[in-house]
Amino acid sequence: MSRPVIDVRDLTVRYGAAVALDGVDLHVAPGELVALIGPNGAGKSTLVNTLSGIVKPAAGRVSVVGRLAHVPEGRQMFASLTVDDNLRLGAWRIRDRNTARIYELLPELVRVRNNRAGLLSGGQQQMVALGRALMSRPQVLVIDEMSLGLAPLVIAELASHLRMLNARDGLAVLLIEQNARLALELCSRAYVLEAGRVVAHGSSELIAASPAVAAAYLGGAP
Secondary structure (H helix, E strand, O other), X not given: OOOOOEEEEEEEEEEOOEEXXXXXXXXXXXXXXXXXXXXXXXXXXXXXXXXXXXXXXXXXXXXEOOOEEEEOOOOOOOOOOEHHHHHHHOXXXXXXXXXXXXXXXXXXXXXXXXXXXXXXXXXXXXXXXXXXXXXXXXXXXXXXXXXXXXXXXXHHHHHXXXXXXXXXXXXXXXXXXXXXXXXXXXXXXXXXXXXOEEEEEEEHHHHHHOHHXXXXXXXXXX
16 A cells, blocks of 8 residues: 555644644545545644644644645635736745646636736636645645635536546645535545544545435435
């Protein structure tokens, strides 16, 4: 079995006296699409920020193999900069800052490449955030709330891009989502995080078939 690109063991994160993550185990294999679903306040973004080194664990172990890129919740554009400049910022740690391959991957951005990012639609901004992360040529991509505030057609387009990247380049993806239906359809395996603890994990089919998960996240019976 290949070494996981993300390997989280017994992870505990605290903010003062509050426990945000409590003994979390999670792994992502090379080339795997994995979902992490759960309600607001479950600790999903805390886990992302721990993987990115923004938050330090109180206990446990986090291992990331290869280059990890993070697509943050809310896109976090540099609003006054152009699309092209936003993309180049994703490559600040590597020498190759040629954005041509991103426009080949995301041709929707070509016509707005010289526009200020703050003037784009939410869907366009999410594509810029994805392209910016891909500029670093990562082996694993962590996406926090990809579908937030976006129309279904835009979400479907983004999901198609992720499937293509995974199939073509073997890019591993950890998708953090409140939209459980999207996450379970896109990813082969999933974790359910509630109140800082993993309460279920397994194949997406198994998770979707759980009556508790269906009632809480899928709007009814599986």
